[in-house]
Amino acid sequence: MSAVAAVGAFTDEQLELRKTVKALLAKHADPGAVRRATESENGYDAALWDLLCQQVGVAALAIPEEFGGIGASAVESHLVLEELGRTLAPTPMLGSVVLAAQSILASGDTDACERLLPGIAEGTSVAALCWTDESGSWDTTGAGVTAAASGAGFELTGSSHFVLDGSYADVLVVAATVDGAVALFEVDPAQDAVSRRRVPTMDTTRTLAVVEFAGATARLLTADGANALERVREIACVALSAEQVGAAAQSLELTVEYTKSRVQFGRPIGSFQALKHRMADLYFQVETARSASYGAVRSLADGAPSTGADAAVAKVYCSEALQAVAADSIQLHGGIAITWEHDAQMYFKRAHGSAQLFGQPRTYLKQMQSAAGLPA
Incomplete structure (x- = not known):
């Protein structure tokens, strides 16, 4: 099917x-x-x-x-x-x-x-969500920024890390702790109390930034930031799985095409049975990852009770599938794949960078084990 x-x-x-x-x-x-x-x-x-x-x-x-x-x-x-x-x-x-x-x-x-x-x-305005501290935990109960009441609004102090599009966004949505609880705030990045910088990343196709706040004026969006972020994390994991499936499929296609043209011992290497079996295994991983991703988005679109679990499954499985396909792509291409000029290394770096977004796969596995009553 x-x-x-x-x-x-x-x-x-x-x-x-x-x-x-x-x-x-x-x-x-x-x-x-x-x-x-x-x-x-x-x-x-x-x-x-x-x-x-x-x-x-x-x-x-x-x-x-x-x-x-x-x-x-x-x-x-x-x-x-x-x-x-x-x-x-x-x-x-x-x-x-x-x-x-x-x-x-x-x-x-x-x-x-x-x-x-x-x-x-x-598309005329770009917004960024400032969520994690320098540990990159994507926890819904904590943040690297604190908020304090000031007049009719709030002032934010601290820093957010791994902010997607944060270096050039027109609007910042910031997760900050208030009396031990996480709330969401709207911040204008143009004010002097906000500084931001684009940081070097292994995956050059993903722009990340560090955003620092030194008493920045903020407007409260919701005091219940934990529940809002929980919802956003589910949506983000499902969305990320779509990217991962697309990248895995293309990485495999590039590899198959290469094995059809690379000749060794007088014949294309793709004709060797061992490599056929290996690429068949990769195809299976891509298609099962696609099923997990599509199942998660269908649950999300339908508002199904299983959305959280399905999003976690998609996060874990699609992260691991893309890493496996990209790694085998490097091996099957040979030495050329690790050169800067070749595209295979870009998919390899995207695979490992994406796996860390919104929480590492092992974090979700532990949560699923706990929810199922299984020993860690």
Whole structure:
């Protein structure tokens, strides 16, 4: 049974959306364009992002119509993210549209939604969620920033790490502790009390930043930040799994094509039975990861009670699948794959970088073991 059949076939409109995004990326996000984008000031191709937003409306898909969006389900965004993962095209999709926009929605602050979400939906504004401390735990009960009441608002002190798109975002949503509890705040990054810097990353296609606050003025979005972040983390894990499936599929395709052209002992290496078996195993991992990812997004779109568990499964399985496929791709390509000029190393680095986002796989495994009453 195919991954799509396992969770219900996509609609014609959803398939057309995937086709449109794939065609646009094929034209504007080839490997050379992706490399040039990573070397730009902000680490992404602003012209490509504008095309995706204005011609396709990718940033508006998961934002409700009342806040300037299209109001589609999570499935549509999932298909877009899968194609973005396939090309490794760096865009604000995961950081701004998934993390930040969904945290604003999860806060339940209607005023903030009305002010901030239309710009994000249009792609004219980029938002970033400042969540983790330097340990990178993505814990919903703590943060690296503290908030103190000041007049009619709050002042924030501390630093957030691993902030997707944080170095150039127009709006910051900040998780900060207030009297031991996590709350979410809106912060204008233009104020002098906010400093931010883009940091070097192993995966150059993912822009991360450190954002520091020195008494920055903030507006409270919700005092119940823990529950909002729990919801955002589920959405983020499902979205990330779509990227990982796309990247794993493309990494495998590149490997298969190489083994058809690389000749050894007078014949293509892909004709050797041992390598056929190995690539068949990789294909199995890609397709089972796709099933886990599609199952998770279907649960998310339907609001199923199993959404949290399905998101965790997708996070763990898709992270491990991409790492396995990318590692075998390096080996099957031989020495050329570890050179900077070859694309295989980019997928390898994306695999290991993505596995750390939103919590390491082993963290989710321990949670699932605990929930099932199994010994650690």
